[in-house]
Amino acid sequence: MDTQALSSANIARRAAQRVLGVFPERHRRGALSFIRMTLNSRLALLGMKAYTRTPLRPASAEHSEDRRLPGRLEQYFDAHTEGYGIWKWRHYFDAYERHFSRFVGKRVRILEIGIYSGGSLAMWRDYFGSDSEIYGVDIEEACRAYADECVGIFIGDQADRKFWRDLQQQLGTVDIVIDDGGHEPHQQMITLEESLRLLRPGGVYVCEDIHGTLNPFMSYINGFADGLNGADKRLDGEELGYKANAIQSAVHSIHHYPYLVVIEMRAGPMRELRAPRHGTQWQPFL
Ligand SMILES: C[S@@+](CC[C@H](N)C(=O)[O-])C[C@H]1O[C@@H](n2cnc3c(N)ncnc32)[C@H](O)[C@@H]1O
Secondary structure, three states: HHHHHHHHHHHHHHHHHHOOOOOHHHHHHHHHHHHHHHHHHHHHHHHHHHOOOOOOOHHHHOOHHHHOOOHHHHHHHHOOOOOOHHHHHOOOOOOOHHHHHOOOOOOOOOOHHHOOHHHHHHHHHHHHOOOOEEEEOOOOHHHHHOOOOEEEEOOOOOOHHHHHHHHHHHHHHEEEEEEEEOHHHOOOOOOOOHHHEEEEEEEEEEOOOOOOOOHHHHHHHHHHHHHHOOOEEOOOOOOEEOOHHHHHHHHEEEEEEEEEEEEEEOOEEEEOOEEOOOOOOOOOOO
């Protein structure tokens, strides 16, 4: 980390100590962990800024993700110059291909929150194929216009838990949820929690348009992701291992992209995490 980052860190730490004094004793622990998380993300940002100033070696650039050819979804988007509107950040297409391609041609059910002008629903149908079922949610009544024999429409507020309960009753479970709705952190939090009830094992959740550093929804996701590192209940026996917590058991992985987060669910529960040693020759120091 450079000296600018270090001196900012020291200033921030001293400020944090002063701020902490303002909180009554009983709230200090919560305040401290909030300040620590905020500080850590600021520090990471400063540290990474310095790191990313280092130019990439040409060998890395050759294998860069940026060099991948446009996939089918991006080709569809580029070719779609008329008709129902689609509005996506271009760099999302790479991530879609990475996480969605295994569902193509299967009997999959896709739910997108945020319909707007209907074009993305048609794009999903084209990509996933004729066995797919596509569903859209929007708060605007006008979006009912995009219902047809391949696309189901539900009108409601993604921040309303009652709406989600009704939706679950009518719809059952789905393989993929894409949150491209109102983009407010409280809407995104509720949508994530409710989507976890709807998702089938092996399903994928995507939240689009998480804008701004220190975004509250991002902090929420980071807290969730922190659960993946839980190591609380050590398993009996010689071998290193822990009992999986609820997040480790259900969540396969969490992926971050600019403005985008993807959560992949496990196909089945993982009950424990183990680190076996294989081999017969070992150094004496561990
Ligand atoms: C960015 S647009 C969706 C774009 C579309 N998915 C696409 O790719 O072209 C956002 C949509 O979310 C809808 N929306 C906003 N707030 C909402 C809420 N609370 N619940 C459900 N939909 C909401 C808006 O009406 C709008 O149609």
